Amino acid sequence: MNREANRDSFSGYHPFINFGYFAVIIAFSMLFMHPVFQAIALFSAIAYSIMLKRKKAITFNVLYMLPLLLGMAALNPLFNHAGVTILFYLKNGNPITLESILYGLASACMFVTVIVWFSCYNAVMTSDKFIYLFGRILPALSLIFSMALRLVPRYMHQIKIISNAQRSIGRDVTQGSLLTRVRNGLTILSIMTTWALENAIETADSMKARGYGLPGRTSFSLYRFDRRDKAVLAIMLVLIAAILYGWAIGENTMRYFPSMKAAEMTAVTLAVYVAYFGLCLLPVITNAVEELKWKAIESRT
Template sequence: MGDTFSTCHPIVNLLYFVFVIGVSMFLMHPVFLGISLVCATVYCAVLRGIGKTVRSFCLFTLPMLIIVALVNPMFNHYGVTVLFYLDNGNPITLESMVYGVAMAAMLASVALWFRCYSEVMTSDKFIYLFGRVIPALSLILSMCLRFIPKFSQRMQVISNGQKCIGRDISNGNLVQKLRHGITSLSILITWSLESAIDSADSMKARGYGLKGRTAFSIYRLDRRDRLFLAVMAILAGGFF
């Protein structure tokens, strides 16, 4: 699902995510962390849909929040407000629990912002920004960033196909499920290797890496983009 911000110039998208991720990582104030977590969740719902975001939040983000918030006080015993003592004599303090909640909120918000980044900053935008400066590295990074979502999509296609013939990992006993899983993984690896060969042949046919090769870009920095940059510069100046 697209949004208006995704249509902005790639430099605007990149600087925005650098700003919000930096604020989420380095400002440990509970108010800023709460705002960052809420905004990241809402924007992720706009980009990926409410259903996917809620399911992902309940399956991954919420358990991570709970685990980090509970584990931190067991190892970090700093603080002056002792709530109770563990069996080994180590104190559990209010400050360590609050810090654990803040750390969990920071990790969750950063993870959600990176998920939004992967939806907005496509490989075309990344190569446009860094293709001339670091062409080889930008290509490698853009391909690496798309590996996980692309593998997930392909695995879903393979799983649906295997399910139609009764060979999905949900069918049969434990040994059969393991065998079906290995078969699906083998299909995924073969498909990915074949796709990599096709991509290499396509790049070679189009003259990628040749000296003097020109590039075409559809991105133009317009008035709206300049306004976004000005607002972000003002906000960044206020924060830092």
């Protein structure tokens, strides 16, 4: 067994576990605007993305997500002037308030966190997992959605193939004069469009020939809901119940306007923080536990 071929143990769980986890964690990331919850979610999302994609995730987070976070946080105080703690005034007379700055930072953090979680979702929830979950319930919609999720990476891969082929005969967008480059670019776009249309027709014909979506159709699947999935599901339900209880009593909320106010720090607050931290880091913890088990097995051999 090649350990390097499957670095992420969490993606090896049942598709219901994977999809349910991301559905819950993305919803919580959008709902909870408390700074502690936002920091936990952002840290966990970045940690898991790095564990999944290594250097690509670091590049993506530093070159794209960090500027997006800082840009959104800086723009909000320029348009939102609510709040009672005025720091200074702009030349046009509009105030810059502490509340608007912190709310802009929280909103930007939430937006970036959701994007990073979705990048992890795309890496874990493959099209076959999605079709396995929803193929019988919504066959047409699940097929379209699974195709849409892999649209960009698949098309990017294909356009690289077409560009390399055109470059070998001197017709790439980097070769020739400006007019020639434009003409070459249009040729590559035309080839790509033709390939996309043919691929869509072939996919539709293939799924139709297999009887996809017909009543009574059976399908083979390797996914089984075993003891390991039940254990993780039980842990997830306990953590989610604790977080929802904290939400019900106001531990997860934060008021920014007109003045900032949060729940007082108590033992229940700390417990909710720990539960949320455990839920957000569940994939990372799972991978760490599996790595320790794997090293223990290797040490015996």
